[in-house]
Amino acid sequence: MAAPQDDDEEDLVFNVEEVQKIIRDTIELILGGNVYSHSRTPQWIGLITxxxxxxIAKLNKPFKYIxxxxxxxxxxxxxxxxxxxxxxxxTDxxxxxxxxxxxxxxxVNVWALALQI
Structure with missing residues (x-):
């Protein structure tokens, strides 16, 4: 019976490595080998966001993100x-x-604030 509790506790933890991988993969996909462009920066930021x-929402964790x-x-x-x-x-x-x-x-900075459940 201890395993379900461990799973529940893990769901409440902000997994830094998992989120960092998501961010790195996303940046590489969008920016890759592009040359810096001031005019394209807002579009890139929007896509990365x-x-x-x-x-990160698909991880289905109980956090608000900034x-x-x-x-x-x-x-x-x-x-x-x-x-x-x-x-x-x-928790945060x-x-x-x-x-x-x-x-x-x-x-990219991400802050995760645990929801009170």
Whole structure:
């Protein structure tokens, strides 16, 4: 009888590795070998957001998700960000994926906030 409880507990855990793989696969599919284009960036961000949200929703986990996607041209300029959280460190989670090709960087942050059930 212990196995069903373990499955239930696993359903309540934000699986960082699983979400990172989804994000990496989605970025690679959409950006792949593209050259940076300022005019195409909004479209890319929309596609990455929609596809990532759809795939993560299919995991059917009890979380609300927040996404932030940044795409910048690879030109030697710096980018610094910071975040602070006040949340339940047992149930809530976050992951960040930094992807790059020869022309651009893409940084995707996902925050998962457990639903109270």
């Amino acid at each position: 929609d596809k990532t949200m759809a795939r 996404y932030r996607i940044t795409i910048t041209q690879k030109n030697g300029s710096g980018l610094h960000t910071a975040a602070a959280y006040f949340w339940d460190t047992v 989670g976050t992951c960040t994926v930094r992807w790059e090709n020869k022309y651009m960087y893409c940084i």
